[in-house]
Amino acid sequence: MGRACSRGAVSLAAVLTIAAAAAPAGAYVVPEIPAPWLDDIAAAVVTTTGPVIYVNVARCKEVGADVCAFVRQHEHAHIRLNHASSFYTSYVNGRALAEAEADCWAARNALLIQVKAAVAHFESPALATLEVGDHGTGLQRAKRIKACRKL
């Protein structure tokens, strides 16, 4: 029986390998739906009619267009990398792995200006040491994003 790891203990090497192996899908379109009720910038949800990305436009304006674009890429990664599958939902550290993979995928697929904006966002004093669930702290995310983009 496995032992629960602390949050953020996901191996960066494993994340890099998985994110690199995920081939971009050709005709892959997941709709983005405005969601003013969402208590976050954006969220990926698999509905009964398929996956969607809910986006809180007001929160996007607060963090800026480039950070918002990075976060939207992160949410699309959750869909592309099948993070709703049982592997990620039942594996003891699966949620943290999914968040790390989504950050890495976004780091590699977003525009450089968006990646740099996200790094600055996560390194900001308000987020640097703030632990946000399975995402880890802002500094952990910034480090992961920079490693994945080779910054």
Ligand SMILES: [Zn+2]
């Ligand atoms: Zn996520």
